[in-house]
Amino acid sequence: MARGRFILLEGCDRAGKSTQCAMLVKALQERGHSVELCKFPERTTTIGQMIHAYLTNSKELDDKAIHLLFSANRWEAMQAMKRKLEQGTHLVVDRYAYSGVAFSTAKGLDLKWCMNPDKGLVRPDLTLFLDLPTAEAERRGGFGEERYEKRELQEKVREVFLRLKAKEWVVVDARKSIEAMHQEILNEAEQKIREGEQAKEDALLE
Ligand code: NYM
Numbered sequence: 414m415a416r417g418r419f420i421l422l423e424g425c426d427r428a429g430k431s432t433q434c435a436m437l438v439k440a441l442q443e444r445g446h447s448v449e450l451c452k453f454p455e456r457t458t459t460i461g462q463m464i465h466a467y468l469t470n471s472k473e474l475d476d477k478a479i480h481l482l483f484s485a486n487r488w489e490a491m492q493a494m495k496r497k498l499e500q501g502t503h504l505v506v507d508r509y510a511y512s513g514v515a516f517s518t519a520k521g522l523d524l525k526w527c528m529n530p531d532k533g534l535v536r537p538d539l540t541l542f543l544d545l546p547t548a549e550a551e552r553r554g555g556f557g558e559e560r561y562e563k564r565e566l567q568e569k570v571r572e573v574f575l576r577l578k579a580k581e582w583v584v585v586d587a588r589k590s591i592e593a594m595h596q597e598i599l600n601e602a603e604q605k606i607r608e609g610e611q612a613k614e615d616a617l618l619e
């Protein structure tokens with residue numbers, strides 16, 4: 414069986430990542446794939462609860478300490494994620510290390526310092542960056558409820574994301590309709606999955 418694909422959705426707050434992740438998981442499942450959703454921060458763990466308390470302003474933490482907790486929250490999920498990929502399950506992931514670096518760098522921490530703790534995490538096979546102008550994000554419901562959901566910071570976060578953007582990233586225009594974005598994301602994901610299956614077949618024939 415081919416290894417599962419790691420499909421990551423990244424972007425600023427209110428870009429539609431969670432909606433698109435849920436739609437992608439459902440569509441892939443309907444097509445007979447084994448697929449699971451992961452999301453970061455994963456708020457259910459002990460570390461995740463600390464992150465949640467920080468994001469909802471019930472706890473204060475040093476900028477570097479919270480950065481490391483976000484990273485630790487990914488590391489604690491690593492073994493299970495690797496196992497699922499090895500078993501052929503595709504993972505649709507809502508935020509990852511790029512969010513970690515983008516938010517902390519936007520707050521003023523050094524980019525290189527921010528990247529270090531995430532070095533060695535399993536790499537996504539496909540990164541889709543849902544790009545939304547900050548003014549548009551602000552108009553969407555719920556903006557302003559959590560720490561970081563402020564226009565100035567979000568603008569900086571978007572700038573860092575665009576700096577981190579590697580040539581293989583797929584940029585999705587998040588101003589488009591939910592359905593149009595879904596079709597684009599599903600196409601990209603299915604193409605990646607086919608590539609993975611093809612590579613496995615080619616290897617068998619060698
Ligand atoms: N966030 C998320 C970080 O600052 N660092 C990270 O490593 C991750 C994964 O958490 N504003 C921030 C971005 C969001 C906030 O995420 C909560 P979500 O997807 O809204 O639950």
Ligand code: MG
Binds near residue numbers: 559
């Ligand atoms: Mg949010």
